[in-house]
Amino acid sequence: MRDAPAVPTLRVSQVLGPITALGPGRRLGLWVQGCPLACAGCMSRHTWDPGGGHDVTVERLARVWQRALADGYDGLTVSGGEPLEQPEALGALLDTADRVRRDVGRAEADLLVYTGWEETEIAASPSAVLALRHADAVVTGRYRAGEPTRLVWRGSANQRLTPRTARGRRRYGPHLERRTDHPELQIQVTEDAVHIIGVPRPGELSSLERDLTTQGLTFRENTWRP
Numbered sequence: 716m717r718d719a720p721a722v723p724t725l726r727v728s729q730v731l732g733p734i735t736a737l738g739p740g741r742r743l744g745l746w747v748q749g750c751p752l753a754c755a756g757c758m759s760r761h762t763w764d765p766g767g768g769h770d771v772t773v774e775r776l777a778r779v780w781q782r783a784l785a786d787g788y789d790g791l792t793v794s795g796g797e798p799l800e801q802p803e804a805l806g807a808l809l810d811t812a813d814r815v816r817r818d819v820g821r822a823e824a825d826l827l828v829y830t831g832w833e834e835t836e837i838a839a840s841p842s843a844v845l846a847l848r849h850a851d852a853v854v855t856g857r858y859r860a861g862e863p864t865r866l867v868w869r870g871s872a873n874q875r876l877t878p879r880t881a882r883g884r885r886r887y888g889p890h891l892e893r894r895t896d897h898p899e900l901q902i903q904v905t906e907d908a909v910h911i912i913g914v915p916r917p918g919e920l921s922s923l924e925r926d927l928t929t930q931g932l933t934f935r936e937n938t939w940r941p
C-alpha cells in the first residue's frame with residue numbers, strides 16, 4: 716500500500732471518457748495504477764505495477780470530473796488496478812467528486828467503484844470503509860476466469876454489484892439481476908494504444924484482437940496475456 720502524499724494524489728493508469736460499458740449512461744472512466752491481487756485472466760495486467768502510470772492530484776482529477784459533468788456525463792467509474800490499495804487518495808477523490816456534483820447541480824450523477832476486495836475484506840478495513848463512504852455502488856470480488864456470468868457489468872459470477880446509497884439503489888437497482896448475452900465492449904483509440912473497455916466474455920479479447928489484426932492493426936503487446 717502506498718504512503719499518502721501531503722497533497723492528495725492518486726497513482727493513475729488512465730482516464731477516458733465518455734465510457735458506456737462500465738455502469739449506466741455516459742461516464743468518466745478512471746483506472747488506478749497498482750494491483751497486488753494478480754487474478755488469473757485479468758485483462759488489465761498493465762495496471763498491476765504500482766510504479767507504472769503517473770501521479771495525478773485529486774484537484775486535477777476534480778477539474779476533469781467537473782468538465783465531464785458540464786458535458787452531461789452521468790457518472791464516474793473508478794476501476795483498476797486496485798482502488799483500495801490507495802484508500803486515502805481514493806477517499807479524497809470520492810469526497811471531492813461528491814462535493815463537485817452537488818456544487819454544479821448534478822447531484823444525481825453517481826460514483827461507482829470496482830474493487831477486487833470482497834465485501835468482508837472491506838468491512839474489516841476501517842480505511843476502506845472510509846474511502847468508500849461516498850461510493851454509490853461497488854462491484855466487489857476477485858475476477859475468476861472459470862466462473863463466467865451474464866450479469867451486466869460483472870466479470871465473473873462471484874462478483875457482487877452492491878448499491879451503497881439511496882442514489883445508488885435508484886441507479887443500480889434495475890440492473891442488479893439484468894443479464895445479457897452480448898455485453899458492450901467499447902473501443903477507444905489514443906495516441907499509443909487501443910483501449911478495450913467493458914467486461915468481455917471468455918475468448919472475446921483474442922477474437923477481437925484477430926479482427927483488428929485483419930483490419931491492419933499491429934499489436935506490439937496486449938494487456939491480458941502474461
Ligand code: SF4
Nearest residue numbers: 750753754757796831
Ligand atoms: S481483475 Fe482487477 S483485482 Fe484482479 S488482478 Fe486485475 S486489476 Fe487486480
